[in-house]
Amino acid sequence: MLEQRSSNEFTSYLVNGKKKNTWKYAIFSGLTVGATFAYAENTVISDNKTIVNEVANTLSSGEEVRSTQDETNIYQITSGPVLSVNITTEDVVLKQEIPKEIEYVANSAMYEDETKVVQEGQDGLKEMVVQIEAADGVEISRELLQEYVVVEVKNQIIEYGTKAPIVNTQIAPQTTQTQSTTFAHPLNGVGYISSSYGSRWGSFHNGIDIAAGAGTPIYAAAAGTVTYSGYMGTYGYLVIIDHGNGYETYYAHASALYAKVGQYVTQGQSIAAVGSTGNSTGNHLHFEIRENGQCINPYSYIY
Ligand SMILES: [Zn+2]
Numbered sequence: 001m002l003e004q005r006s007s008n009e010f011t012s013y014l015v016n017g018k019k020k021n022t023w024k025y026a027i028f029s030g031l032t033v034g035a036t037f038a039y040a041e042n043t044v045i046s047d048n049k050t051i052v053n054e055v056a057n058t059l060s061s062g063e064e065v066r067s068t069q070d071e072t073n074i075y076q077i078t079s080g081p082v083l084s085v086n087i088t089t090e091d092v093v094l095k096q097e098i099p100k101e102i103e104y105v106a107n108s109a110m111y112e113d114e115t116k117v118v119q120e121g122q123d124g125l126k127e128m129v130v131q132i133e134a135a136d137g138v139e140i141s142r143e144l145l146q147e148y149v150v151v152e153v154k155n156q157i158i159e160y161g162t163k164a165p166i167v168n169t170q171i172a173p174q175t176t177q178t179q180s181t182t183f184a185h186p187l188n189g190v191g192y193i194s195s196s197y198g199s200r201w202g203s204f205h206n207g208i209d210i211a212a213g214a215g216t217p218i219y220a221a222a223a224g225t226v227t228y229s230g231y232m233g234t235y236g237y238l239v240i241i242d243h244g245n246g247y248e249t250y251y252a253h254a255s256a257l258y259a260k261v262g263q264y265v266t267q268g269q270s271i272a273a274v275g276s277t278g279n280s281t282g283n284h285l286h287f288e289i290r291e292n293g294q295c296i297n298p299y300s301y302i303y
Contacts, residue, residue, distance in 0.1 A: 098124035110161030124153030236278025
């Protein structure tokens with residue numbers, strides 16, 4: 001049975017059609033969009049592309065081509081050379097790692113600056129059966145048929161202390177400060193400290209991490225002018241506010257930015273939303289206070 005279809009309609013069928021078996025199609029190249037031609041659906045014209053091309057070079061409009069495999073199917077050439085496309089489907093098994101995550105658990109018996117790995121954790125592994133459809137060996141679609149876990153993921157568990165330190169060894173109280181600045185909690189009390197200020201795993205943590213759900217509003221800790229609102233390397237989406245008296249505050253890993261550079265914000269004004277952008281393993285706010293460019297421990301200012 002011969003059908004009339006436009007060339008772009010046929011290409012669309014070729015790409016979008018779901019075929020569970022292997023077919024060879026013949027299509028006509030060099031046609032403009034909207035041109036019509038005749039073809040017989042699902043007809044094998046040849047197993048060998050070279051033969052098809054040779055045939056194509058000798059064909060002219062109006063001629064008929066008989067299939068080499070099935071004598072009953074006939075192509076009628078209306079214009080252009082013939083091009084064959086080999087559509088194949090194949091089920092393949094793919095392995096994918098399930099990366100472990102870090103869970104932070106509060107421990108009231110430990111001091112605020114302490115952390116302890118109580119479970120190292122292990123990456124998991126899953127296998128997926130994927131059906132890949134290809135046109136002349138080039139993938140055009142894939143469909144997930146089945147998925148199963150081979151190795152269960154085991155998260156890393158880190159305990160952090162919540163007991164207040166007896167002596168604050170991080171920073172001396174700011175007794176000589178002439179101009180006082182009061183900082184409000186940047187999440188308005190929401191969340192918990194998942195990492196405190198100071199030495200951490202062989203490096204120095206410039207601020208505190210407050211774990212909270214994605215999208216939790218971040219508020220300006222004090223009034224000031226926004227000097228940065230954008231993406232900055234390991235900080236991810238970052239807002240910096242200059243409070244005009246030597247103090248700056250940093251709000252990092254945001255999922256959304258509301259404040260604009262140059263904007264004056266009041267204390268408690270919403271400036272961004274909690275996220276996990278940049279170098280971050282979970283949703284949290286990395287909050288820094290800088291005094292004359294030097295990082296200081298924000299803890300005593302906001303708790
Ligand atoms: Zn941090």
